[in-house]
Amino acid sequence: MKMKHVIWLLVALAVGSCSSCTSSPSSERLPPRVTRTAEPGETEKPIDQKLMLGLSQAMNLHHKAQILASDGDIGSAIASVREILSLQFPANAPEADDVRNDARALLARLLVGQGQLDEAMSVVTEGLAQSQRDSFFVANLMTVKGEILEARAAQLDADPTNKAHAVELRHAAIEAYDASNKIDKKLQDSLTESP
Amino acid sequence: MTDARDDDDDLLTGPVPAPDAEPSAAERTHAKAFAELVDKTLAGRTPGVMNTDDRALLEVATVIRAASGNVELAQPRRRALIEDALRQAVGARALGTSSSVTAIRPSKWKRFAPWSVAATSTLVAAAAVLLWLRAPRHVIELVPTAQLPLTQQSRPADPLVGPIARERAGDARSRIDTIFADRLDGYRELQFRRATR
Numbered sequence: 001m002k003m004k005h006v007i008w009l010l011v012a013l014a015v016g017s018c019s020s021c022t023s024s025p026s027s028e029r030l031p032p033r034v035t036r037t038a039e040p041g042e043t044e045k046p047i048d049q050k051l052m053l054g055l056s057q058a059m060n061l062h063h064k065a066q067i068l069a070s071d072g073d074i075g076s077a078i079a080s081v082r083e084i085l086s087l088q089f090p091a092n093a094p095e096a097d098d099v100r101n102d103a104r105a106l107l108a109r110l111l112v113g114q115g116q117l118d119e120a121m122s123v124v125t126e127g128l129a130q131s132q133r134d135s136f137f138v139a140n141l142m143t144v145k146g147e148i149l150e151a152r153a154a155q156l157d158a159d160p161t162n163k164a165h166a167v168e169l170r171h172a173a174i175e176a177y178d179a180s181n182k183i184d185k186k187l188q189d190s191l192t193e194s195p
Numbered sequence: 196m197t198d199a200r201d202d203d204d205d206l207l208t209g210p211v212p213a214p215d216a217e218p219s220a221a222e223r224t225h226a227k228a229f230a231e232l233v234d235k236t237l238a239g240r241t242p243g244v245m246n247t248d249d250r251a252l253l254e255v256a257t258v259i260r261a262a263s264g265n266v267e268l269a270q271p272r273r274r275a276l277i278e279d280a281l282r283q284a285v286g287a288r289a290l291g292t293s294s295s296v297t298a299i300r301p302s303k304w305k306r307f308a309p310w311s312v313a314a315t316s317t318l319v320a321a322a323a324v325l326l327w328l329r330a331p332r333h334v335i336e337l338v339p340t341a342q343l344p345l346t347q348q349s350r351p352a353d354p355l356v357g358p359i360a361r362e363r364a365g366d367a368r369s370r371i372d373t374i375f376a377d378r379l380d381g382y383r384e385l386q387f388r389r390a391t392r
Contacts, residue, residue, distance in 0.1 A: 044342060044343045044348045045348060045349040045350075046343055046347055046348060046349065046385055047347055047348065047349050047378050047381045047382040047385060048349075048382075049382075051349055051378065051382075052375075052378060052379065052382050055371070055374060055375045055378055056375060058371050058375075059368075059371045059372060059375045062367055062368040062371050063368060065368075066368050081367075090349065093349045094349060094350055094351040094352070095349060095350075095351075095352055095374060095378065097351075098351060098352040098353075098356075098374070099352075099371060099374070102367040102370055102371065103367055105364055105365065105367060106365045106367040106368075109364065109365040110365075133351070135351055135352075135353050136353050136356055136357065136358050136359050137352075137353075137356075137359070139358065139359065140359040140364050143359070143361050143364050144364055147361075147364075184358040187353055187358075188358060191353065191354055
């Protein structure tokens, strides 16, 4: 066989292999699947050291805030609770959402006590926006939101010209409470149904 | 009895004479004939027919003469050869300019051979890469038969805390205490399980 023929044969083989691998239907080339038993913790997220560290730090900051608040140092208590929001937790740990939302609820209440209603509302709104799922902690945030709206309405009551706006805020507060109840009920039902 | 040195056929294959031995008549005759043959060859009149021994000797003589460096081509022929070589070197078609020298032209096959080999290699390599990229990968499907107990998993704290009453909305401290204590239990169980496995 001449060299020329050998080269043409090689070219034909190369083109043939390309066309065969591109023309076959994808359904016929499904990757082989291997099934094996998962190791413990491979499909679930086990409680790990990072989670425990985050929870431990959050607990200590809450205790610190309580002591400061009981001493009348509300500003330092607020700062302590704010620190909880920046704690590191494992990625997608459900406890992280819960702990942060609970800290936001407390922070918002402390801010309301200081008359910082706008800041309190901002803390709550951020928490609701960042929540990945419905929880009793989200419902609690909705409750606190209602309280903030009520407090705003109460501030407006002093000026009769703002009466309409105050009524509007109270309606919004009612909606927030309703939303909170709705979440609570939904979760209660699902927890009752599940074994 | 015939002298072995008188035998022409035995000139090359016969015994080697002593250095000081007198040449025989046959040797003299043969030498003279060979000298004439060499002269004719140098003059460009090489006889068409000669015996094998003479041809062999003549070739040796030609090589010795060429090696001595005294061979020179005639001036016109030398010039023609150089011009032809230069024309070929600059790519001009030397055909026809000199009938005496045949231009060295690579055959079509030799010109395209490197490109053909390169193209084929590239195609084969591309095909190999394509096959490798499209090769089915193994997909490992995990069967969660070895599930961790729920108490050892990271999970929402809702079942632990329950609905939060409005009057306890700010009581986050007691809730974090509960969550931490529960997860610490699970974490210890998990560590114990791993240590004893």
